[in-house]
Amino acid sequence: MDLLLRDVRPMGAAPADILIRGGRIAEIGPGLDAPGVTVEEGAGAIAVPGLVEAHTHLDKTVMGMGWYENAVGTALRDMIDNERAARHRLGLDPHRQSMRHALALIGAGTTHIRSHVDIDTDHCLAMLRGVLATREALAGQVEIEIVAFPQSGLMIRPGTLELLDVALSEGADLVGGLDPCGIDRDPKGHLDAIFALADRHGKGIDIHLHEPGELGAFSVELMLERIRALDMKGKVAISHAFCLGMPDWPRAGALIAALAEQDVAILTTGAPSREVPQVTRIQAAGLRMGAGCDGVRDTWNPWNRPDMLDRARIVALRNNLRADADLERVLALCSTGGAAVMGRADHRLAPGCPADLTLLTGSTLAEAVAEAAPRPLTIKAGRVTARHGLALTEAP
Amino acid sequence: MDLLLRDVRPMGAAPADILIRGGRIAEIGPGLDAPGVTVEEGAGAIAVPGLVEAHTHLDKTVMGMGWYENAVGTALRDMIDNERAARHRLGLDPHRQSMRHALALIGAGTTHIRSHVDIDTDHCLAMLRGVLATREALAGQVEIEIVAFPQSGLMIRPGTLELLDVALSEGADLVGGLDPCGIDRDPKGHLDAIFALADRHGKGIDIHLHEPGELGAFSVELMLERIRALDMKGKVAISHAFCLGMPDWPRAGALIAALAEQDVAILTTGAPSREVPQVTRIQAAGLRMGAGCDGVRDTWNPWNRPDMLDRARIVALRNNLRADADLERVLALCSTGGAAVMGRADHRLAPGCPADLTLLTGSTLAEAVAEAAPRPLTIKAGRVTARHGLALTEAP
Numbered sequence: 188m189d190l191l192l193r194d195v196r197p198m199g200a201a202p203a204d205i206l207i208r209g210g211r212i213a214e215i216g217p218g219l220d221a222p223g224v225t226v227e228e229g230a231g232a233i234a235v236p237g238l239v240e241a242h243t244h245l246d247k248t249v250m251g252m253g254w255y256e257n258a259v260g261t262a263l264r265d266m267i268d269n270e271r272a273a274r275h276r277l278g279l280d281p282h283r284q285s286m287r288h289a290l291a292l293i294g295a296g297t298t299h300i301r302s303h304v305d306i307d308t309d310h311c312l313a314m315l316r317g318v319l320a321t322r323e324a325l326a327g328q329v330e331i332e333i334v335a336f337p338q339s340g341l342m343i344r345p346g347t348l349e350l351l352d353v354a355l356s357e358g359a360d361l362v363g364g365l366d367p368c369g370i371d372r373d374p375k376g377h378l379d380a381i382f383a384l385a386d387r388h389g390k391g392i393d394i395h396l397h398e399p400g401e402l403g404a405f406s407v408e409l410m411l412e413r414i415r416a417l418d419m420k421g422k423v424a425i426s427h428a429f430c431l432g433m434p435d436w437p438r439a440g441a442l443i444a445a446l447a448e449q450d451v452a453i454l455t456t457g458a459p460s461r462e463v464p465q466v467t468r469i470q471a472a473g474l475r476m477g478a479g480c481d482g483v484r485d486t487w488n489p490w491n492r493p494d495m496l497d498r499a500r501i502v503a504l505r506n507n508l509r510a511d512a513d514l515e516r517v518l519a520l521c522s523t524g525g526a527a528v529m530g531r532a533d534h535r536l537a538p539g540c541p542a543d544l545t546l547l548t549g550s551t552l553a554e555a556v557a558e559a560a561p562r563p564l565t566i567k568a569g570r571v572t573a574r575h576g577l578a579l580t581e582a583p
Numbered sequence: 584m585d586l587l588l589r590d591v592r593p594m595g596a597a598p599a600d601i602l603i604r605g606g607r608i609a610e611i612g613p614g615l616d617a618p619g620v621t622v623e624e625g626a627g628a629i630a631v632p633g634l635v636e637a638h639t640h641l642d643k644t645v646m647g648m649g650w651y652e653n654a655v656g657t658a659l660r661d662m663i664d665n666e667r668a669a670r671h672r673l674g675l676d677p678h679r680q681s682m683r684h685a686l687a688l689i690g691a692g693t694t695h696i697r698s699h700v701d702i703d704t705d706h707c708l709a710m711l712r713g714v715l716a717t718r719e720a721l722a723g724q725v726e727i728e729i730v731a732f733p734q735s736g737l738m739i740r741p742g743t744l745e746l747l748d749v750a751l752s753e754g755a756d757l758v759g760g761l762d763p764c765g766i767d768r769d770p771k772g773h774l775d776a777i778f779a780l781a782d783r784h785g786k787g788i789d790i791h792l793h794e795p796g797e798l799g800a801f802s803v804e805l806m807l808e809r810i811r812a813l814d815m816k817g818k819v820a821i822s823h824a825f826c827l828g829m830p831d832w833p834r835a836g837a838l839i840a841a842l843a844e845q846d847v848a849i850l851t852t853g854a855p856s857r858e859v860p861q862v863t864r865i866q867a868a869g870l871r872m873g874a875g876c877d878g879v880r881d882t883w884n885p886w887n888r889p890d891m892l893d894r895a896r897i898v899a900l901r902n903n904l905r906a907d908a909d910l911e912r913v914l915a916l917c918s919t920g921g922a923a924v925m926g927r928a929d930h931r932l933a934p935g936c937p938a939d940l941t942l943l944t945g946s947t948l949a950e951a952v953a954e955a956a957p958r959p960l961t962i963k964a965g966r967v968t969a970r971h972g973l974a975l976t977e978a979p
Binding site for chain 2: 259
């Protein structure tokens with residue numbers, strides 16, 4: 188795709204034009220000319236690399252299905268079981284729902300999504316197939332990476348491991364996992380299983396780890412042992428990783444250093460009610476780190492929105508980030524940071540890089556992040572995918 | 584003011600009309616008729632008591648003054664000193680700025696505001712006079728309670744106490760205070776001074792207490808001693824009260840019980856980066872509790888917005904409140920809860936109560952809170968003050 192994006196401020200700097208050829212950035216500079224190429228006027232908006240939703244659940248949202256009345260407690264196990272039953276009762280269509288969710292994200296400037304997708308013995312591969320159909324339908328508009336996620340447990344639900352195996356053959360990109368101690372009650376069994384599966388398929392791992400303090404630290408240690416044994420450096424991510432926010436500063440620091448040595452990535456939602464890995468600390472240790480909104484308007488939580496600038500605010504509030512430089516840092520977390528976790532090291536505004544970008548409104552980068560106004564324009568590989576906060580493809 | 588508000592759902596219940604006479608609710612029921620009385624159509628919206636912003640700083644916002652670039656650290660002392668200097672540099676007009684802030688709150692459905700106003704030896708009473716002018720300009724549209732607040736310290740800045748004294752004579756409603764240990768470095772001196780001042784003027788106290796853990800607990804104990812000695816039961820509020828969220832559950836519980844005995848109110852912002860008093864725990868102990876957005880777009884923080892439904896979300900996220908019943912609880916915190924702290928026990932939708940209410944959009948109360956759509960209508964004492972999220976009075 189060829190496109191001339193005129194009068195934008197790359198990363199808030201001086202006005203320039205961005206010339207896109209074949210879906211990649213060809214040139215950035217003032218007064219570019221490209222006869223015959225379609226022109227988009229940026230009107231002085233700030234251009235940044237596309238936002239990256241690096242931890243969500245496209246198969247869970249009830250957006251557009253009326254208000255879901257939540258009467259379940261906040262124990263993880265209760266919310267898991269409630270959801271599995273609710274999906275049947277509500278008649279949740281995973282393709283339609285993931286389309287709605289993904290298109291809302293595109294509208295909000297997103298060019299890359301990593302989504303966990305539930306695999307369990309009740310719903311088997313139905314969620315995966317729905318999200319795979321969405322990935323195909325939105326090809327060229329957003330990149331969707333799929334994690335085959337044993338949300339209901341692995342060792343405690345025989346048959347799940349075999350389903351994960353099929354899921355990876357059918358198109359899932361990564362192996363998921365979940366609280367090896369807290370939910371699956373068998374940390375050795377759980378981790379041996381998912382690491383062996385990832386190793387056999389030659390795929391990476393992204394594990395949900397809600398376990399706090401020493402329990403989570405123990406699970407992290409078990410993961411590190413397997414990463415070293417299987418030579419999986421750079422192929423594993425830990426989502427949430429609440430234990431890395433534990434008050435025992437040196438203990439958390441030693442874990443973070445060990446994770447850095449194995450290039451393990453961290454994904455955060457900035458959960459305000461939990462201890463969380465501190466953004467500045469994780470970044471200073473050299474780990475790749477991204478962020479995500481988690482599930483949006485689902486049976487778990489009514490508060491999350493499909494917007495990475497909204498998430499930037501929550502992560503910043505949780506991490507007490509207030510200064511302009513910190514707002515830029517948290518914006519980077521929500522774009523280049525998540526992209527690095529997804530293996531896109533070239534997610535930036537520079538010649539040769541993919542033309543994946545979004546425009547923001549504000550006099551400075553920091554103001555644009557704080558205001559979080561609807562994104563004027565989103566571009567994926569040179570193609571305009573959204574205007575004024577709305578995806579051009581209509582949601583079902 | 585007389586008004587017939589037609590077709591609303593009080594607290595999300597069945598549609599009804601609300602007849603207002605002389606600024607108070609006269610009758611609530613279906614199919615009311617009142618010849619000659621102005622009619623407003625509610626179009627099925629949910630009616631709730633007006634939102635109450637119970638902890639903010641109307642004298643601090645830079646709204647409408649261009650982006651404020653924040654380069655200061657997050658140490659309390661640094662942010663205090665930075666602000667005092669920035670006010671001069673920016674030429675912050677406290678009347679104009681507090682008008683902008685208060686009108687934004689009115690637009691978002693607010694009928695009552697408790698604002699701390701800085702009193703210091705640099706700016707003397709300038710901030711107070713600005714906010715007093717705003718209170719007068721907006722009389723009949725919003726009730727503004729003013730706390731004379733020694734933001735820069737009391738014992739460490741001689742002359743401040745005398746200014747507080749004058750502030751109370753000039754119209755401030757309550758005596759403020761601030762971290763007797765952490766900022767003022769003299770807990771006995773600080774608390775003796777503000778309690779004596781409050782006692783002499785026959786006014787209440789609302790003290791900022793950011794001190795965590797045992798330090799904050801010590802300050803709370805000193806406050807309780809003075810409340811008992813001066814018989815100030817029911818006249819004191821603690822804002823933030825982070826120490827009540829300390830991990831030592833029984834220790835915090837004993838403090839909370841002692842506060843309940845003296846009817847001390849708690850005001851929270853749900854600060855995501857701090858330990859906070861848990862809403863369910865404080866309410867279960869029988870304490871009056873309200874919430875506030877704190878300063879909005881000021882030299883402290885770019886994230887806060889002048890909207891109590893936005894604050895309901897932050898408080899809920901921090902407190903892990905997700906179920907529908909909890910969303911209703913957090914809405915109540917942001918209306919009747921704050922009103923109770925401000926001494927308005929009759930802030931509810933019932934005949935005889937002041938006609939202070941706002942309409943919300945949603946099929947249920949919980950959905951309305953989660954969606955936080957612009958408020959269709961705000962009414963103060965029977966007078967329409969805002970439509971579609973915008974105050975009818977134009978901001979300067």
